[in-house]
Amino acid sequence: xxxxxxxxxxxxxxxxKVDSVESWDSFVGQATNQGCPIVVHFTAxxxxxxxxxxxFFEELASSFPDVLFLTVDVDEVKEVASRLEIKAMPTFxxxxxxxxxxxxxxxxxxxxxxxxxxxxxxxRVYVS
Numbered sequence: 001x002x003x004x005x006x007x008x009x010x011x012x013x014x015x016x017k018v019d020s021v022e023s024w025d026s027f028v029g030q031a032t033n034q035g036c037p038i039v040v041h042f043t044a045x046x047x048x049x050x051x052x053x054x055x056f057f058e059e060l061a062s063s064f065p066d067v068l069f070l071t072v073d074v075d076e077v078k079e080v081a082s083r084l085e086i087k088a089m090p091t092f093x094x095x096x097x098x099x100x101x102x103x104x105x106x107x108x109x110x111x112x113x114x115x116x117x118x119x120x121x122x123x124r125v126y127v128s
Contacts, residue, residue, distance in 0.1 A: 014061040015041065015069040024072070024080045028098050031068045037123040038095040039116055040070045042086045049107040050090035056109045064120055094119045 018024045031038050041057045043050040054071075061069035074081040074089060084093065084100065092112055094102040102119060104112055 014058050015071045018070050018072045018077055018080065020077060021079045024070075024077060027068065027070055028095070032098040036066065036068050037120060038068045038070060038093075039064075039119075040072060040093040040095065042072050042074055042081060042084075042089060042091040042093070044074050044089045046075075047089040053090050053107050053109070056112075060113060060116060064116065067116075067120055096123060 016027065018027065028038065030036075039060070041050075041053065043054070045051065057069065057071065061067075072080055074086060088105050090105075090107055092104040092115075093100050094115065096119075102115055104115060
């Protein structure tokens with residue numbers, strides 16, 4: 001039960017950093033079981049456009065408390081990045097039921113916000 005509360009607490013927080021394949025699988029599995037949409041930011045510390053998107057991604061995470069926001073450093077968790085065929089940074093994935101439903105490549109805050117808002121709205125319609 002304690003692990004469940006910890007994951008729920010992390011889901012309620014802002015963007016959560018994924019540090020291993022195991023934590024990725026755990027977060028995605030938990031969110032899928034709870035019917036929670038996921039937005040993922042694939043980043044790299046050496047990629048300045050990607051690093052510049054971090055504060056925006058945090059702010060976006062604060063705007064949607066019922067969505068799980070994950071941050072994945074492609075150099076730290078290479079297996080997840082290659083599994084999802086991430087080729088450029090930053091890349092943003094929108095996921096439902098553990099599957100990718102949308103992918104945006106590049107640092108375009110307006111487009112990302114627009115797509116996330118539409119995705120969350122469609123998810124709420126989909127769930128109800």
